[in-house]
Amino acid sequence: MQVPADEKTLIARANRGEKAAIGQLYNTHIQAIYKYVRYRVDTDSLAEDITSEVFLRMVRELPRYNYTGAPFSAWLYRIASNCITDMFRRQRYDTTEELPEELPGEHVDPLDSVAHAENQAQLRQALQLLPPDYQNVLILRFVNDMSHAEVAAVMEKTEGALRVLQHRALKSLANALQTIQREGGEQ
Amino acid sequence: MTESEFTSNEQQIIEQLHHSPAPTMNQEAVERLRQQLFDEVDQVWGNPGDQLIEMTVQHSSHIRWLVIVLAVILLLAGIVLVMLISRPGATPVIQATATVTAMQTSASPTNSPLLVQASPTAAASTTPPATPSETPVASLIVIEGPVSQITDDYIIIFDQLIETDRLTDVTTQLTPGVLVRVEGEAHLDEHRIVISAVQITVIQSSDLRSGQPGAPPPSDSGRSSRSSRDS
Numbered sequence A: 001m002q003v004p005a006d007e008k009t010l011i012a013r014a015n016r017g018e019k020a021a022i023g024q025l026y027n028t029h030i031q032a033i034y035k036y037v038r039y040r041v042d043t044d045s046l047a048e049d050i051t052s053e054v055f056l057r058m059v060r061e062l063p064r065y066n067y068t069g070a071p072f073s074a075w076l077y078r079i080a081s082n083c084i085t086d087m088f089r090r091q092r093y094d095t096t097e098e099l100p101e102e103l104p105g106e107h108v109d110p111l112d113s114v115a116h117a118e119n120q121a122q123l124r125q126a127l128q129l130l131p132p133d134y135q136n137v138l139i140l141r142f143v144n145d146m147s148h149a150e151v152a153a154v155m156e157k158t159e160g161a162l163r164v165l166q167h168r169a170l171k172s173l174a175n176a177l178q179t180i181q182r183e184g185g186e187q
Numbered sequence B: 001m002t003e004s005e006f007t008s009n010e011q012q013i014i015e016q017l018h019h020s021p022a023p024t025m026n027q028e029a030v031e032r033l034r035q036q037l038f039d040e041v042d043q044v045w046g047n048p049g050d051q052l053i054e055m056t057v058q059h060s061s062h063i064r065w066l067v068i069v070l071a072v073i074l075l076l077a078g079i080v081l082v083m084l085i086s087r088p089g090a091t092p093v094i095q096a097t098a099t100v101t102a103m104q105t106s107a108s109p110t111n112s113p114l115l116v117q118a119s120p121t122a123a124a125s126t127t128p129p130a131t132p133s134e135t136p137v138a139s140l141i142v143i144e145g146p147v148s149q150i151t152d153d154y155i156i157i158f159d160q161l162i163e164t165d166r167l168t169d170v171t172t173q174l175t176p177g178v179l180v181r182v183e184g185e186a187h188l189d190e191h192r193i194v195i196s197a198v199q200i201t202v203i204q205s206s207d208l209r210s211g212q213p214g215a216p217p218p219s220d221s222g223r224s225s226r227s228s229r230d231s
Helices: A007-015 A019-040 A044-064 A072-091 A110-128 A132-143 A148-155 A159-186 B008-018 B027-045 B048-085 B225-230
Strands: B094-099 B121-126 B140-150 B154-157 B160-163 B179-189 B192-204
Touching (some): A007 A044, A019 A072, A019 A110, A019 A132, A044 A072, A044 B027, A072 A148, A132 B008, B154 B179, B160 B179
Antiparallel strands (some): B094 B121, B154 B160
């Protein structure tokens, strides 16, 4: 797992409360964290709230943060995952009952847009039916394009365990997607 | 396990996930959060300006407490001082001591029958009266030595005038040279200390002074004026 050489220095400066260093960490990770959170929750505003909470917690916990050689992002994703869990607990959020709103899409061919949107909506719906661990591994690996080692660091698992988890998660997602598509076809 | 080991269905899902839309936080929200973050940094670490103000406030608070403590100490000291000054037991005290030591040596080659070493010392210390109207109280003084002169109302020992008008019955028995112990009250008469004898005790009769080293020690009967009076 490669950690940028200057990340350690940056973290040390942030650890002392240097705004410039904290600002730099924020700039580096804000969009990736937001993307991860946005895939785990249904609305933009909720994703923004949780992302805010993630970085505020980061600032509060920084004085106690010990650099262990793991990427800083792993720590941030863990905070994000905890924030989402807390949010679900607090709001008794039931992901199985609410259909997610449409994610802002990249530019797609207008001819394919309807089919693409439908596919994406079903994919997100199926994704949110999965247990949190399965969601985490699939989003971090295939949406956020993180390596096995990075995801293993975030989820505090060995790479072997992560690969097994990823395999199961993909199978579950495939099953969930088939179910949704079948139900959609029947209607 | 590599991605090539996935089934085609799984591979299709992975592709779909890879090409899923990448939501981004809008710039306004990013800037708003950045400001929130920096405010939080100030709260967690405190900014230097705040620290300076806090330090100044703390110091002024310490100084205020110091002033209060000093004021309380001064107040207590004042109260104690007033209590001491106004204490009713503060009466004038006159302490006067006089020591006369008489020593008889054994027979010496010079055949000096009696060597009297007398070192009359008198020390008087007075504590200033709390109020000027109070009269000084005489204290008891003791003087021992040979009687050098005798008059009707006085005897003189080591040039010290001693009033004996209250003890005329004893003084009639005294003769010059008799070693006596006088207990009396000292008081100032103009610039001179005068002792009014209260009790006179004959310590040694005059025959010792006349050069008889083998003379018997004074009997108990002759020791006190009271005994003399009784006899």
